[in-house]
Amino acid sequence: MTENTFPTPGTFTLITDVRPYGEGEPVNVLLDGGVIAEMDHTVDKSRTYHQRIDGRGAVLLPGLVDMHVHLREPGREDTETIVTGSQAAALGGFTAVFTMANTQPVTDQPVIADSVWHKGRAAGLCDVHPVGSITKGLKGETLTEFGMMTRGDAQVRMFSDDGRCVNDPLVMRRAVEYAAGLDVLLAQHAEEHRLTEGAVAHEGENAARLGLRGWPRVAEESIVARDILMTRDYGGRMHICHASTAGSAELLRWAKSQGVKISAEVTPHHLLLTDAKLDTYDGVYRVNPPLREDSDTAALRQALLDGTIDVVATDHAPHGSEDKCVEFDQAKPGMLGLETSLAVIAEIFVKPGLADWRFVAKVMSERPAEITRLADHGRPLAVGEPANLTLVDDDHTWTVDGTQLASKSENTPYEGMTYSTRVAATLLRGRVTARDGVAENPLSE
The missing domain is CATH 2.30.40.10 (Urease, subunit C, domain 1)
Structure with missing residues (x-):
């Protein structure tokens, strides 16, 4: 060799x-x-x-699979590249990642998706699967050509406008119907933007005390509820990105009891950190959706343990110091996660005896691979x-x-x-x- x-x-x-x-x-x-x-x-x-x-x-363990990362290439190679992101993924134990479409240019056509795929293959450190955008330019108006991207070299299997929500319900209905016909996964960034304009922190006592505009839970939960019903009525498979509230967990629990084909992820930072971190005014803690309260963190942990929330995904979001070392409300939202996620999950669940390593394999490898239909990842540790x-x-x-x-x-x-x-x-x-x-x-x- x-x-x-x-x-x-x-x-x-x-x-x-x-x-x-x-x-x-x-x-x-x-x-x-x-x-x-x-x-x-x-x-x-x-x-x-x-x-x-x-x-x-x-x-x-079987190699870890992350359904939600931002590798910034093309467009912001100053903050991350496919190679450096793949190295971070490998160090974090990941053998496959899905990189979101909010690049510059947006991954809304086959040539861009295929370029990302081939660069990941050339690096050979981690399987890098590009996520196609739901709408052209992430504008929420015109659907992209899902079919063309599924037939390209990258064989795109997930579509998301992550970073933005597909707010228009008619556009979202069409996306659900289109995706159902192709049997591809839609991943929704749940945020009713009319409720979050200018918001930078969880709407609660801490934000009010610190003079930061609040981001209400209902902004997330209203979209989660809408898209559960969309999926129930129009078919297909829906995935909720970075669920962050106790209410979202309850909605997902109800949806699954009704047989709706919906899955969801939670990030390590929403499982560990709370809006108490806002006291520092440090831009590193600004994230979308925002860090919530203790009650939300506890509910999210329980939802992951009982299977209401399916997977852990990092939402790895690199930003340069010029975008983080600024006033809190000017900082770009996002946190690194690939190299620390396994340690955080072990600290929360394994070390105190709340779960074992088979649970970690399930939520960080097996279920992500199953949801994204990766045949060669998340497999049992067995001969062959x-x-x-x-x-x-x-x-x-x-x-x-x-x-x-x-x-x-x-x-x-x-x-x-x-x-x-x-x-x-x-x-x-x-x-x-x-x-x-x-x-x-x-x-x-």
Whole structure:
């Protein structure tokens, strides 16, 4: 096997001393090319292993899948590129990500989507799936050619105007019907913009005390309710981006009880942080939707645990210091998330015993892959399955330092926070893409 290529059949990689799903005694896993060949391999000294990875007792998970990232290319390569975003993804344990359409130009035609796809493939660190926009130019007026983008090289399977909501109900109805006919996923940024004009923080006591214009829960919940009913009546599959309120969780719970084909995501920052952070007036905490109150955070955690909310998605949103080190109401909304998400989820759910590593695999790998119809990701840890894998050191103390992250930007809301879980290695189709805190070089270099 030559450097910086994917291993081929007959090329054996040995991963020693790992615990699948964090359960049982450590085992040795043998990979043949990009496929799991044996799950309890006996080391054979006479066999030639092209690569050995010492798992050191790590938890073995299927490679993580993120349904919602912003890699900024094309247009804002000063804040992130497909290569740097892929490196951040690999360091975070991800083997597939979906990058949103609000680029410059907008990903509203096949040539742009295919360019993103090919650049991701050339880097070879993570499968980068472009998300097509629902409307041309994100203007909320004219639908894009879903069919043409699904038939391009990128085979676009998700459409979203994320960053903006498709507010016009007639346009949204047409989108739902169009998407249903093609069996593609619509992902809605739920925000009734007439209720959020000038808003920068959750509408509550803290925003009022600090003199910040409030963003009400109803701005999100009214769109969630509308689109649940749209999906119920006109078919198709709907996904709610970054659910942030207890009310949204209740609406989703009702929708699922009615058999509506709807899924939803929650971000690590909405599970951990609250609007108490606003006291700092630090622009790094400005995000859309805003950080909410303790009651919302608790409801979102419960909704993820009981399956009302399906997945964790980072909404990784890089911004340069010139867009964050400003007055709070002038800061651009968004936070980094790819390299810290697993640590945050482990801290919230696994460390206190609220959930196990199979739960993490479900919400960060299996369900995202299922919802987005990725056949070779989120698969069980079993013989014959693709070697898209994440090794997790669940006893590694580290402190978040934005200057040390692979992303070109540093706007992490977890700066200075200490965690005890970190990705030890990530493998994409049997190729190591990150190991011991260092991302591999892209194949294109």
